[in-house]
Amino acid sequence: MSDELLKPLLRRDPIVGRWVISGRVDKNWTPEELKKFVEKHEKTGKNCPFCPGNEKMTPPEIMADRPQGGHPDTPGWRVRVVPNKYPALKIEGDLDKRGIGLYDMSNGIGAHEVIIETPDHFSEFADMSVDQIQKVIVAYKTRCLDLKKDPRFKYLLIFKNYGKVAGASLEHPHSQLIALPIVPKRVREELKGAHRYFDYRDRCIFCDIIQQELYDRIRIVADNANFLAIAPFVSRFPFEIWILPYNHSSDFSEIEGDEIADLAQILKESLYRLKMALDDPPYNFIIHSAPVGDSNSEYYHWHIEIMPKIIKVAGFEWGSGFYINPTPPELATEYLKAVEYK
Amino acid sequence: MSDELLKPLLRRDPIVGRWVISGRVDKNWTPEELKKFVEKHEKTGKNCPFCPGNEKMTPPEIMADRPQGGHPDTPGWRVRVVPNKYPALKIEGDLDKRGIGLYDMSNGIGAHEVIIETPDHFSEFADMSVDQIQKVIVAYKTRCLDLKKDPRFKYLLIFKNYGKVAGASLEHPHSQLIALPIVPKRVREELKGAHRYFDYRDRCIFCDIIQQELYDRIRIVADNANFLAIAPFVSRFPFEIWILPYNHSSDFSEIEGDEIADLAQILKESLYRLKMALDDPPYNFIIHSAPVGDSNSEYYHWHIEIMPKIIKVAGFEWGSGFYINPTPPELATEYLKAVEYK
Numbered sequence: 001m002s003d004e005l006l007k008p009l010l011r012r013d014p015i016v017g018r019w020v021i022s023g024r025v026d027k028n029w030t031p032e033e034l035k036k037f038v039e040k041h042e043k044t045g046k047n048c049p050f051c052p053g054n055e056k057m058t059p060p061e062i063m064a065d066r067p068q069g070g071h072p073d074t075p076g077w078r079v080r081v082v083p084n085k086y087p088a089l090k091i092e093g094d095l096d097k098r099g100i101g102l103y104d105m106s107n108g109i110g111a112h113e114v115i116i117e118t119p120d121h122f123s124e125f126a127d128m129s130v131d132q133i134q135k136v137i138v139a140y141k142t143r144c145l146d147l148k149k150d151p152r153f154k155y156l157l158i159f160k161n162y163g164k165v166a167g168a169s170l171e172h173p174h175s176q177l178i179a180l181p182i183v184p185k186r187v188r189e190e191l192k193g194a195h196r197y198f199d200y201r202d203r204c205i206f207c208d209i210i211q212q213e214l215y216d217r218i219r220i221v222a223d224n225a226n227f228l229a230i231a232p233f234v235s236r237f238p239f240e241i242w243i244l245p246y247n248h249s250s251d252f253s254e255i256e257g258d259e260i261a262d263l264a265q266i267l268k269e270s271l272y273r274l275k276m277a278l279d280d281p282p283y284n285f286i287i288h289s290a291p292v293g294d295s296n297s298e299y300y301h302w303h304i305e306i307m308p309k310i311i312k313v314a315g316f317e318w319g320s321g322f323y324i325n326p327t328p329p330e331l332a333t334e335y336l337k338a339v340e341y342k
Numbered sequence: 343m344s345d346e347l348l349k350p351l352l353r354r355d356p357i358v359g360r361w362v363i364s365g366r367v368d369k370n371w372t373p374e375e376l377k378k379f380v381e382k383h384e385k386t387g388k389n390c391p392f393c394p395g396n397e398k399m400t401p402p403e404i405m406a407d408r409p410q411g412g413h414p415d416t417p418g419w420r421v422r423v424v425p426n427k428y429p430a431l432k433i434e435g436d437l438d439k440r441g442i443g444l445y446d447m448s449n450g451i452g453a454h455e456v457i458i459e460t461p462d463h464f465s466e467f468a469d470m471s472v473d474q475i476q477k478v479i480v481a482y483k484t485r486c487l488d489l490k491k492d493p494r495f496k497y498l499l500i501f502k503n504y505g506k507v508a509g510a511s512l513e514h515p516h517s518q519l520i521a522l523p524i525v526p527k528r529v530r531e532e533l534k535g536a537h538r539y540f541d542y543r544d545r546c547i548f549c550d551i552i553q554q555e556l557y558d559r560i561r562i563v564a565d566n567a568n569f570l571a572i573a574p575f576v577s578r579f580p581f582e583i584w585i586l587p588y589n590h591s592s593d594f595s596e597i598e599g600d601e602i603a604d605l606a607q608i609l610k611e612s613l614y615r616l617k618m619a620l621d622d623p624p625y626n627f628i629i630h631s632a633p634v635g636d637s638n639s640e641y642y643h644w645h646i647e648i649m650p651k652i653i654k655v656a657g658f659e660w661g662s663g664f665y666i667n668p669t670p671p672e673l674a675t676e677y678l679k680a681v682e683y684k
Contacts, residue, residue, distance in 0.1 A: 008432065010524070012446040018527050021450050025432045088666045090350065090367045102547075102554045103575045108350040108363050157662055167654040182352070185360050186663030205444075212444045233445045312509040320499055321528030324430045 005218075005330045013234040015193040015205055016186075020234050020323045029326035031335050034238055035279045037310045039164070043171045045121045049085075050172035052119045058082040062113060063142060065135050079135045080116040081143060087112035088178065095152060095181040111147060111179035115139050121172050124162070125268055126275040128173075133264035136175070137255070140287070143177055144253035148292050153179040155187060155291050158252070163282025166309040183291045190288065191300055198299035206301030207248055209233075219329050221336045222269045226262035229270045231329035231336070238311065238327035239278060239336065241270050243304040251295035252287050252302040267304070269341055274308060276339040277332075283308045347560075347672045355576040357535040357547055358528075362576050362665045371668035373677050376580055377621045379652045381506070385513045387463045391427075392514035394461045400424040404455060405484060407477050421477045422458040423485060429454035430520065437494060437523040453489060453521035457481050463514050466504070467610055468617040470515075475606035478517070479597070482629070485519055486595035490634050495521040497529060497633050500594070505624025508651040525633045532630065533642055540641035548643030549590055551575075561671050563678045564611045568604035571612045573671035573678065580653065580669035581620060581678065583612050585646040593637035594629050594644040609646070611683055616650060618681040625650045 008023040027033075049057035052075035064077040083091075089110030097106045117136045118128060125133060144156050160175040161167040183191075197205040213219055213230050221241055222229040229243045243266055245259065255263065274281065289302040317323050350365040391399035394417035406419040425433075431452030439448045459478045460470060467475060486498050502517040503509040525533075539547040555561055555572050563583055564571040571585045585608055587601065597605065616623065631644040659665050 008430075008450040010437075010448040010450050012448075014444055014446065016527070019524060021430050023450070025429050025450075087367050088350075088363050095352075101558065102356055102550055104354040104356065106352040106354075108352050108365070108367070155662075164654075180662075180664065182361060184662035184664035185358070189663070208444055216443065312507065320497075320522075320526035321531070322522065322526035 006328055009328075011234045013193075014197065014209075016189050017193060018234065018236070018321060018323070020236055020325055022235070022325050023328045024326045028328055028331055029238060030331070031277050031279075034281075034310050034327065038279045038281045043122055045171075048121055048170070048172045050080075050114075050116045050170060050174060051121050052077070055080075058114075059085055063139065065139065075119070077119065078132070079118070079139045081139055082114050082116065084112040084114050084176065089180070106181070109152060109181050111150075111153070111177070113143060113177045115143070115175045115177065117173040117175060124173055124271075124275075126272040128268065130261065130264045130268055133268055134260055137260050137263055137267075140175070140177070141253050141255060141260075147177075147179045148253070150179070152181055153292055155180045155183045156253075156289070157184075158287040158289075160285050161282075162284070163280075163309070166282035166284050168282075187288075187291065191290070191294075194299045194301075204248055204299055204301050206244055206303060210244055210246065219333050221273060221333055222266050222341075224262045224266055226259045227266040229266050231333045233329060235325055235327075235329040235332065236323040237307050237309070238325055239274060239281070239308045239332045240325075240329070241274065241306040241336075243267065243270060243306070244301065245303070248298075248301055250290035250297040250300040250302055252289035254295065270306060272341060273336040273339045274306070277335045278308065278310065281308045281310050348670050351670075353576045355535075356539065356551075358531050359535060360576065360578070360663060360665070362578055362667055364577070364667050365670045366668045370670055370673055371580060372673070373619050373621075376623075376652050376669065380621050380623045385464055387513075390463055390512070390514045392422075392456075392458045392512060392516060393463050394419070397422075400456075401427055405481065407481065417461070419461065420474070421460070421481045423481055424456050424458070426454040426456050426518065431522075448523070451494060451523050453492075453495070453519070455485060455519045457485070457517045457519065459515040459517060466515055466613075466617075468613040470610065472603065472606045472610055475610055476602055479602050479605055479609075482517070482519070483595050483597060483602075489519075489521045490595070492521070494523055495634055497522040497525045498595075498631065499526075500629040500631075502627050503624075504626070505622075505651070508624035508626050510624075529630070529633065533632070533636075536641045536643075546590055546641055546643050548586055548645065552586055552588065561675050563615060563675055564608050564683075566604045566608055568601045569608040571608050573675045575671060577667055577669075577671040577674065578665040579649050579651070580667055581616060581623075581650045581674045582667075582671070583616065583648040583678075585609065585612060585648070586643065587645070590640075590643055592632035592639040592642040592644055594631035596637065612648060614683060615678040615681045616648070619677045620650065620652065623650045623652050 008025050011020050011022050055073040059082055061072050062081045064080040066077050070076040089108045089112055091111050093107045093109045095106050140158050157178045194205050219231045232242045285306040287304050290297050290300045350367050353362050353364050397415040401424055403414050404423045406422040408419050410418055412418040431450045433453050435449045435451045437448050482500050499520045536547050561573045574584050627648040629646050632639055632642045
């Protein structure tokens with residue numbers, strides 16, 4: 001590894017132009033330093049609305065994987081999707097953009113769903129079977145394809161908050177899907193950055209990042225036939241991981257066949273390595289995909305960003321969009337690779 | 343107050359175009375709901391490098407307010423500025439931007455200073471005398487004027503992290519100043535948004551916001567002869583507060599005379615109202631000012647943004663730049679105004 005990359009550096013994200021301070025002047029942070037910040041989250045498993053037998057505690061289910069059949073909202077499911085009981089947006093109504101003096105506003109319409117990933121309260125992606133994770137991915141895809149039919153929705157955001165620090169309010173394994181009536185700002189910025197690169201080079205920047213990483217080979221965390229997991233060159237957070245499909249595709253919901261199994265495998269491996277390297281840290285992951293109606297774009301490439309939430313994001317980051325990451329991604333990769341996996 | 347604003351709404355920030363979901367479908371969150379999330383931070387006052395008598399525990403001081411004179415790095419100061427012992431950036435070297443394959447990088451040069459706000463370990467802005475806060479503001483200004491002389495620095499960022507959740511690693515009252523060799527992305531976006539408005543209307547958008555708020559009178563938290571404190575129409579966080587000077591000025595470091603005393607007063611009042619309304623929540627504040635060399639701009643207006651850190655920022659916000667704020671700013675204002683002050 002180039003020693004230069006372990007020195008404190010400003011690194012600039014080629015996609016959105018974000019700058020990150022990578023490494024520390026005094027000492028890069030290793031897992032030992034970082035583990036001091038990991039807050040424990042003991043699971044109690046009590047009164048859980050997502051556990052089998054408590055199906056009536058959630059709103060009526062939208063879909064479920066029931067290998068033996070059976071009635072909705074009863075046990076026997078392996079993955080279950082329900083509306084969020086306390087949604088951020090409501091499903092009825094129209095987007096009626098209007099002004100109020102200087103300001104702009106609209107009704108808060110959208111869908112907010114919860115994907116219950118397993119009946120087992122104490123399981124997690126890092127420990128689940130690849131087969132079970134596949135079922136979760138199929139549920140993500142199925143819900144996307146359904147919500148895309150609603151012309152009011154412009155963006156589908158799938159994400160997971162793991163651990164209280166990362167914002168999870170319920171401990172039973174679950175992810176969330178929010179359908180939005182607008183394309184959010186940070187997504188538009190990412191698209192714009194990728195578009196600018198495509199205009200200049202006539203190539204997809206994510207495809208180029210994959211090539212660069214396969215050439216450098218110092219930030220690869222895991223790989224298989226269809227996917228590459230890397231510690232991105234401009235990691236904002238210690239031990240950040242991105243998962244990219246080798247095949248160019250802008251739309252996550254077009255995933256199929258072997259890709260589904262391979263995504264399940266690499267997601268499990270990445271989260272397992274993270275769990276072992278850092279003592280089960282809280283994290284968020286987000287599926288970055290093209291807006292609805294903008295699929296088949298040549299310049300955008302769907303991917304997953306996993307962000308461990310170990311150190312607090314402080315005033316500095318909020319005020320500037322300028323991050324401080326005390327662990328260079330090349331160092332994080334070494335620790336992640338050192339974890340024994342299978 | 344217009345009832346419409348208490349309903350769940352999408353609100354669009356007129357400056358940077360950020361969308362925020364304001365309010366909840368089920369129930370807006372009041373201080374009672376929010377207080378459940380406030381993590382306590384008991385101060386111990388032990389082994390504090392910022393306490394009088396421990397001056398040798400910090401790097402040599404850069405400046406200090408010593409009314410009786412006396413030697414540097416000894417007691418007798420009222421405000422003291424020292425280099426950060428573990429800086430994010432180092433002061434020596436040049437910004438040597440260069441490429442590495444697809445990526446861009448540079449040396450991490452810059453200044454990282456700590457402003458120790460008072461000798462009293464257990465004091466805070468909410469409880470300090472206005473006179474003491476004035477001395478802190480004068481220290482901010484003095485350091486800005488000095489650092490501006492270094493041609494390598496393009497942006498000066500002053501911020502405070504209060505409480506562990508907000509990222510404070512030491513409990514003794516302090517703020518930080520980081521001098522950056524580039525203008526960070528989020529600052530550039532804010533400038534661009536303000537510039538676009540100016541191009542269209544030939545007016546400063548912040549001056550217009552002040553007029554709008556003085557007309558609406560439902561989001562004013564505090565005011566005095568020179569400053570207005572509001573709960574912004576597009577609050578990203580519950581109980582967010584912005585402090586704006588009435589006089590148009592793009593550069594914080596040009597503050598002088600009565601403005602310094604009035605800023606101290608409104609900062610104290612705002613933080614006191616926040617502390618009382620929410621049971622001493624953690625917060626960050628950031629001074630938003632024009633880049634070095636870009637002062638006297640007609641379109642930008644310096645201001646302070648105070649962001650209480652009560653609810654966790656989860657995967658959704660990170661992935662989208664789309665925030666969910668369960669407490670509409672009009673409701674937050676009611677609670678902040680209900681606090682008895684003086």
